[in-house]
Amino acid sequence: MSTDETSVRTKYGMMSRAVLLVSSGVQETADSRVEWTEYRAVGTMELVRRDCHVVLKKGLQIGAAFHMQPAQEALHG
Amino acid sequence: MANSQGPAVTFLRDLLNGHFAFGTAVVRGSTTPDTFKGALYLTSATITPATAAYTATGEVSGAGYTAGGVAFTFATPPAVDGSSAIVTPSASLTFTGVTIGPFDCVLMYNDTAAGDPAVGSFTFGSQTVLAGDFSLTMPVNAAGTALIELTS
Numbered sequence: 001m002s003t004d005e006t007s008v009r010t011k012y013g014m015m016s017r018a019v020l021l022v023s024s025g026v027q028e029t030a031d032s033r034v035e036w037t038e039y040r041a042v043g044t045m046e047l048v049r050r051d052c053h054v055v056l057k058k059g060l061q062i063g064a065a066f067h068m069q070p071a072q073e074a075l076h077g
Numbered sequence: 078m079a080n081s082q083g084p085a086v087t088f089l090r091d092l093l094n095g096h097f098a099f100g101t102a103v104v105r106g107s108t109t110p111d112t113f114k115g116a117l118y119l120t121s122a123t124i125t126p127a128t129a130a131y132t133a134t135g136e137v138s139g140a141g142y143t144a145g146g147v148a149f150t151f152a153t154p155p156a157v158d159g160s161s162a163i164v165t166p167s168a169s170l171t172f173t174g175v176t177i178g179p180f181d182c183v184l185m186y187n188d189t190a191a192g193d194p195a196v197g198s199f200t201f202g203s204q205t206v207l208a209g210d211f212s213l214t215m216p217v218n219a220a221g222t223a224l225i226e227l228t229s
Contacts, residue, residue, distance in 0.1 A: 009174070009208065010208050011176070011207060011208040027202045029201075029202070031200075031201070032199075032201040032202070034201055034202045034204065036204065037209075047207060048207070048208065049207055049208045049209045050205060050206055050207040050208075050209050051206065051209035051210045051211070052204045052205075052206050052209070052210075052211045052212075053210075053211070053212045053214065054201045054204070054211075054212070054213045054214065055214040055216075056199060056201075056213065056214065056215060056216045056224070057216055057222065058216050058221070058222045059165065059199070059215075059216055059222065059223050059224035059225055059226060060196075060197045060199075060224065060225050060226065061221075061226045061228055062225075062226065062227050062228065063228055063229075
């Protein structure tokens with residue numbers, strides 16, 4: 001969603017950065033990192049925009065090993 | 078060097094390329110890659126590995142979001158990395174100017190194949206986006222981290 005140096009698009013349309021408070025945070029787990037940014041109106045503190053960015057650290061790992069028969073396992077120790 | 082048992086890693090790669098069909102195969106219209114999409118799901122939804130196909134049930138809705146989600150970009154085809162076959166989208170999945178949530182899951186599915194069969198689901202911390210952007214950045218395309226990895 002478009003923004004520029006002086007304004008930010010919000011639920012009310014474009015608002016000047018001068019009337020917005022910006023905060024951000026990070027939530028990290030073994031599988032992902034979540035970063036968010038919140039824009040609140042100065043005075044009312046109403047949330048007028050929230051962005052979120054998720055970084056996946058790993059995907060789906062599918063094991064494909066061929067299974068050995070018991071006799072083969074015995075032979076191979 | 079002794080003989081050893083195991084799947085050919087090129088077989089694993091070519092499973093990802095759709096080169097093998099031990100059961101009844103599907104008729105493909107062309108040799109071009111399929112289109113894969115990512116759809117977002119509410120925290121109240123029940124998307125699991127048992128989910129066989131895309132469903133609109135539990136999918137997020139709201140301003141700027143189109144049901145079915147958006148397409149993944151694959152600039153790099155499946156490849157071999159060590160003893161694994163890997164493939165990862167080459168760009169982030171991006172939703173711009175949306176109001177959605179709370180959601181915590183994206184379902185990857187084949188939008189080309191009949192019935193929109195699922196590839197898998199990925200979860201993360203519950204999020205809400207308000208009149209803003211959501212992006213999902215892919216992991217490193219390497220053994221141990223790739224988005225899809227078949228390992229022997």
